[in-house]
Amino acid sequence: MNDILDGYAAAATPELIERYEAFDPAALYAPVLDLLPQTPGRVADIGTGTGRDAAWFAGQGHRVLAVEPVRALREAGMARHGDKGLTWLNDTLPELAATRQHGPFDLVTLNGVWQHIDEAARAIALPVLAGMLAPGGRLVLALRHGPGAAGRPAFPICDDDTIAAAVGCGLILLRCREAGSHQAANRALGVRWSWMVFERPSA
Known part of the structure; x- marks a missing residue:
């Protein structure tokens, strides 16, 4: 994980930041937009980067x-x-020890993050994420399939294994939908995304 974080730190040029910020969160979240909270609540955006998505959520009153x-x-x-009005926090997967102190959350999102941790770390992180949800809270995972950028490797992800692990943590799958990459260069490399939404039962 440290190598990947170092890779992001080295790549955090003004050009990369502008590219991140240029994406419309509503377009990115389109596969699951109807399953996001409709009333203001508590949101944790894990691996928020420059806070593009976090600011979008805050603009909706969260x-x-x-x-x-x-x-x-x-x-x-x-x-x-x-x-x-964002609250910023320096914390890392898989334990998210500091983040847990701020919960529970109505929504937890990981957009383009899961591919950066290996199977062993995912096995630790998923119960942590499930435990951060309030009853009725939802977890959104945007899983990248395909090669990672230079210096930021991506580990393979199996959708079925991810779903089974989340269900094993007591979560309910609400949706799994595939989407293409919004970047032409990534589409040419075969990059695709799986958008998943899980819910913690209310009772």
């Missing part, structure tokens, strides 16, 4: 914890979205 371990991205996000 109280948002923006969790990002890469200092360069976190500082860029605070400078860009400092007026959005």
